[in-house]
Amino acid sequence: MGFPHKSHPKETVVLSQYFGDADARTLKGWTKRGGYEALAQALKMDPVAVTDVVKESGLRGRGGAGFPTGLKWSFMPKEKKRPHYLCVNADESEPGTFKDREIMRWTPHALLEGTAIAAHAIRAEVAYIYIRGEFTEPWTIMERALAEANAAGVFGTIKIHLHRGAGAYICGEETALMNSIEGKRGNPRIKPPFPAAAGLFGLPTTINNVETLAAVPHIIKRGAAWYKGMCLSNPKSTGTKLFSVCGHVQRPGNYEVTMGFPLKDLLYDMCGGPPAGRTLKACIPGGSSVPILTREETEQTLLDYEGCVAAGSMLGSGGVIVFDDSADMVYQIMRLARFYAHESCAQCTQCREGTAWTTKIMERILAGQGKTTDLDLLLDLSENMTGKTICVLSDSCAAPIVSGIKKFRGEFEAYLAGKRQPVMVG
Amino acid sequence: MTVQEDYQPVFSGTVMEELQTVLGRYPTKQAALLPTLWIAQREHGWISDRIMAEVAEVLGLTPAYVKGVVTFYTMYHQHPVGKNFVQVCTTSPCNICGAEDVLKALLAQTGAGDAGATSPDGKWTIVEVECLGACGFATPILVNDDFVENVTPDKVADIVKKYR
Numbered sequence: 001m002g003f004p005h006k007s008h009p010k011e012t013v014v015l016s017q018y019f020g021d022a023d024a025r026t027l028k029g030w031t032k033r034g035g036y037e038a039l040a041q042a043l044k045m046d047p048v049a050v051t052d053v054v055k056e057s058g059l060r061g062r063g064g065a066g067f068p069t070g071l072k073w074s075f076m077p078k079e080k081k082r083p084h085y086l087c088v089n090a091d092e093s094e095p096g097t098f099k100d101r102e103i104m105r106w107t108p109h110a111l112l113e114g115t116a117i118a119a120h121a122i123r124a125e126v127a128y129i130y131i132r133g134e135f136t137e138p139w140t141i142m143e144r145a146l147a148e149a150n151a152a153g154v155f156g157t158i159k160i161h162l163h164r165g166a167g168a169y170i171c172g173e174e175t176a177l178m179n180s181i182e183g184k185r186g187n188p189r190i191k192p193p194f195p196a197a198a199g200l201f202g203l204p205t206t207i208n209n210v211e212t213l214a215a216v217p218h219i220i221k222r223g224a225a226w227y228k229g230m231c232l233s234n235p236k237s238t239g240t241k242l243f244s245v246c247g248h249v250q251r252p253g254n255y256e257v258t259m260g261f262p263l264k265d266l267l268y269d270m271c272g273g274p275p276a277g278r279t280l281k282a283c284i285p286g287g288s289s290v291p292i293l294t295r296e297e298t299e300q301t302l303l304d305y306e307g308c309v310a311a312g313s314m315l316g317s318g319g320v321i322v323f324d325d326s327a328d329m330v331y332q333i334m335r336l337a338r339f340y341a342h343e344s345c346a347q348c349t350q351c352r353e354g355t356a357w358t359t360k361i362m363e364r365i366l367a368g369q370g371k372t373t374d375l376d377l378l379l380d381l382s383e384n385m386t387g388k389t390i391c392v393l394s395d396s397c398a399a400p401i402v403s404g405i406k407k408f409r410g411e412f413e414a415y416l417a418g419k420r421q422p423v424m425v426g
Numbered sequence: 427m428t429v430q431e432d433y434q435p436v437f438s439g440t441v442m443e444e445l446q447t448v449l450g451r452y453p454t455k456q457a458a459l460l461p462t463l464w465i466a467q468r469e470h471g472w473i474s475d476r477i478m479a480e481v482a483e484v485l486g487l488t489p490a491y492v493k494g495v496v497t498f499y500t501m502y503h504q505h506p507v508g509k510n511f512v513q514v515c516t517t518s519p520c521n522i523c524g525a526e527d528v529l530k531a532l533l534a535q536t537g538a539g540d541a542g543a544t545s546p547d548g549k550w551t552i553v554e555v556e557c558l559g560a561c562g563f564a565t566p567i568l569v570n571d572d573f574v575e576n577v578t579p580d581k582v583a584d585i586v587k588k589y590r
Binding site: 163254331 | 451452453454456457458459460461463464485495498499500501502513516517518521522523555556557558559560561562563564568571572
């Protein structure tokens, strides 16, 4: 667990080793702890060899999609004819997720080192780290670390810049992020072309999540076999993952476990379970965009990409939101719908209209003015919001609606039948 | 609504030098738009039409283009705000931990009254925002640039006192 708590014995501490250790934030402190040795090693290697080590390690993207990192890097043009860019996604905004914030707050040099190694691997001369506008503290820490590393000439010819967002969840979508760096509205782009062909400023670009890049120096230094060996279940999910646990648990925070770790142990043993006298009702394992799990499903879930899918959800960003029996699922699902309605970039009709109407219908159900046909209407809307838009924000709004109605239908019906005190939504 | 505005050009002297450094990070002037708007907001307090016109001028863009970008991002203030601008997260993970009570306490104790409104003394504007990315530290609030974690209604009085 991150500061101010000590690690739990069941954690596998790799990325979080120096969380809470302020000395590790400085260049001197980081170097003393073996920092930047991996970068020096990588810079002596051929970029293809660096990519191969990461491929071999099995590392997959930690931002949500879980795409193999080494494979993504290998999509960059073999023959370099034009400038290449690296974008680092530090726009962490997925409700339930707060791991990248912790990495930047405590180990800024880990991210900078991973960024420089990735830039070398994809032969990019410039990397932009896109930090969400609200992350004022991580920004200050990153800025200081970058200035210190630059003054010491740590990155050689690689230039790393910080770019501050300004309040838009959608900019965490890779092409929206690129538009935002270009000084545009953060509208996602139609793919193809994919970023490796035409990304930032129309040039070959790779984009990686903070946690993904923070893992890279460890892989270079300790080897692909070591990383691959950290696996408790499916061999396609390797290494460690930070899980941000929030909501109704006694000890919320970031916990780092080996892929395939049981969700039940994370919630009960490490986080202390729900507050005294309450019982677990539901859990969203991978940030608000993935389907909700019931208690029974939660207690059987293994935390890796395949395990979460087998349980009927997704690993996503690893933002674990816990609801106990005091939570009003209808109200909370309305809040999630409202989140997506607020954050829709409004380019696609299905998303702009779908997220807004979903929220309005949810609000009228809560106000006791719902119609018996409203649940079918919500499901119909959700179907039209899934797989039909430029990006997956619309699908993300549909996920909690569909899984919520399916698994907690009784709570919705209680409002429809007037058996529950109406909630006037402000 | 017409707003009284004491407008002085922002981009001159040291601020202009700062802008030059920012421009050096990007291959196009347009790409410097977000950081330029951040500088403008820091200097002027909010992004008025005049500020947008000035930003457009220094970056070689049209005011309409700049406005299109400003209105996309929620953190650029399109009207003046109180001395203390407070963002309260009320998205689900914080919501189930009592974020709406924190919001109510802030609105009542600062005299702002309604979310988005500014208190009569001009000191406080409280807004409800979606996920601040600190869900394990519910409820997080952002007071200007200060990130405050684990806020509960009983801690609001001290926060109000500190920033008043």
